[in-house]
Amino acid sequence: MKNNNEVLLEVNNLKVEFGGKKNKFVAVKGVSFNVYKGETFGLVGESGSGKTTIGRAIMRINEAAEGEIKFKGKKINGKISKELDREVTEKIQMIFQDPMASLNERAKVDYIVSEGIYNLKKFKDEADRKAKVEKALTDVGLLPEFASRFPHEFSGGQRQRIGIARVLIMEPELVVADEPISALDVSIRAQVLNILSHLQKERGLTYIFVAHDLSVVRFITDRIAVIHKGKIVELAESEKLFENPLHPYTRALISAVPQPDPIAERNKVIEIYDPSCHNYDVDKPEWVKIEEDHYILANKEEIIKYKEILESKV
Amino acid sequence: MTSDVKTEKIDKSLFEFAEYDSKNAELIGYSNYSYWRSTLQVFLKNKIAVILLFVVVLLLLFTVVQPYLPNQHSPIKINVDADGLQLRNLPPSSEYWFGTNSIGQDIWSRIWSGTRTSLFIGLTVGIIELIVGIFVGSIWGYVRKLDPIITEIYNVITNIPTTIILILIAYILEPGILTIIIAMSVTRWTSMARFVRNLVIIIRDREYNLASRCLGTPLHRIASKNLLPYLVSVIMLRLALAIPLAIGSEVFLTYIGIGLPVDIPSLGNLINEGRMFIMTPSLRYQLLFPTAVLSIITISFYVMGNAFGDASDPKNHI
């Protein structure tokens, strides 16, 4: 799982805007990051921070106003050729947040799961298609006979796994998982996470894992980007980020994670992020490397402060 | 003592460890709900609607079969006796079941012929409404640029009283079945289009449509698989309600003198003919028979359509 430095997805200065000229809203304000093959890349932030929009921009649901998104070195946003469109459709797939809303209620599971391969004609004949559906369902721990049923017959966890099966059948390389467990019952979250990480090991999948819940992200991701108001404020390897959170916003997020230890929990000081703590009027913030695999958005004054913190810890 | 007896009676198997069977766990995870089955169940619970459904089916069958039954008269033939005199205003008899009208035509067969005309108009208007409504509504909802224009057109059309449009068009065009169909279709599509538009807007950004787009599903399949199935219940409802409406409009237009010409038997023409005898109690049956048939048809379709509309609403599936 450790990154082998082959860049699968490259996002450069991505900007996404909503609304017309009058009431323009910039959801993503110039975001750049790389996703390496085989890793799980976490996008974390509060609701409205733009993390889902980044995921959707990669899926080409939301158009990028500026910047570029490259998949295996080829630009995939804006106008692209038919062959590339086909390749991207096949290789980049998405798991949605709400399993109750992301399945077509009036279609059978069989159709839902094979929708993608119907579109790309990724099967030889009817028997081959059936076999593929069966395999995809079994892979996510569902029974093959569920294919003839309708989505409303299933529980939330089962529905989410149907959503995963429909992605798997495409044999993708990159999967954007948009808060795949936040709408699920706590008791079945682990099940879905385990399936995701099992599939990753088995098939060498790359995940972009969008979440607001840091406690989950810590255990599933290799690297985490923290997003605030459409900008990445800190990006680091998961463990480094949890050990040495530098940006006040990251610290606020981490301090909000409940700990399964009553004594620690009682003594915990919850930090509250106040954007006015930055003094960015004169000294503009920059995207800087503060240590190995650890980047942060800070101005010169803050860099000195953060470096001191790091040194004091070592 | 007693406690010993009790312990012996307890089934030992109750205390065995349950084994975790993932297959069984999956099986109890889903419920057996089916949309159409529940719709049917809710519909069947409404006894009156079920009875009226039978009435409608029988009526439909009968209007088709009636001309081929034995001893039926032609609805437009003017019957004469042996001397060549018109058989005017005969009371109901074994020969003329509902009697004859003022020029000797058989009222029974005219009622069924009229019903056929009205059903034909109703179904055609319903189908036109569906086609135009779904077409305009989908464009209205999907193409954001056209939204303000179509909304403005919609606002203008719905601001004019429907009756006035109906009268105006029927007045201008030649009287006939086609005119009535056109006059009714001109206004009827708007509410369907609005409904489809709202549905499209709700559904357009639903996650499962995003999912379909991510999977590269072409637009025509999104329309047929993701959109149309949600419309089926409304389509049935609107078709059922188009029939009483069409019958009512035809009667109205014929009454004010711009409906169907007198030589086409229709429920409107029959009621108009019967109205002449409003002052002659002995001949009032000429008015009562058509109005009775007309009321049965319109009430049946109306109640049935609404019962189906209620039943197809998942909120009523408990």
Added chain:
Amino acid sequence: MASLYLQKKGGKMSKYVIKRFFRSIFTLIAVITVVFLLMRMMPEEGYFGETGTDKLDESQKEAILTNLGLRDPMHIQLLHFYSDLAKGDLGDSLIYRPNVSITKIIKQKAPYSIAIGLSSLGFALILGLSMGVVMAKEKNKLADKMGTFYVVIIRAVPPIVYYLFIQLYLTQIFKLPLLFDIDEPSSWILPTFAMALGNIAGYAMWMRRYMVDELNKDYLRLARAKGLSERKIMVSHVARNALVPMVQYLPASILFTIGGSIYIESLFSIPGMGGLLVDAIQLQDNNLVQALVLMFSVVGILGLFLGDVLMAMLDPRIKLHSSGGGR
């Protein structure tokens, strides 16, 4: 409630009213233009008055048409039409009462229609709303079921059927006059009642639905839990909001009254606008039909405008930019 809202969101509200007003004007212009153009497509026989088509030769016909301005280019005709309309001139009747100004005819007829229409609306309002209240309070009991039955019959059966039966049997049962007579006050009763039937059903249905929704709401549960008496709840919480269903159905009821007046005035021989329209249609008096269609459209457009504005004043929840649909 309404005035409070007006104060708070006065700016937005008046903006909506102005916008809605301009849409009505725009609709009106569109209707006038379309009606005028469509009427030009009619066969020209309708313009030769009582003398009839056969008695005139071609040159005479041509002279009449030129005299009427019907040989002018279309846009000139339209301009003339607009300027006449602005002066309140709807043209002259051709056949119904040849060469009599239509404005004059309408002035004679309109009071009857307005009187009967308004009295039937008021009657329907009182009876329909109280029927709705009773149905909601007696939900699923006999009174509710009977009320629902009535609503279904009225909505499903074409109006002419029950109008005819009222004329046929109620006149006998209550010994009321069969036809309208200006000097006989009892002859007003049945037409007014018949015209109100449909609106009674409409108001009862809206009121019942609104009350049932309202009675289930949390704030009423709270009121009950507080120990308020049912009567007080009804008076202070629910009935006050009865304005909402009333206003919601108002435009539809006006349209329904227009439609009903066409039937009823001709059935009972009331010398009003509805009966006049039927006469004009049967006589093929093009000018008169055109004028009446425009008059009815104006009333309808005005009714819808008033309904929408009242609704916006009453219920701040409705979105001000979209008009109420479904009619």
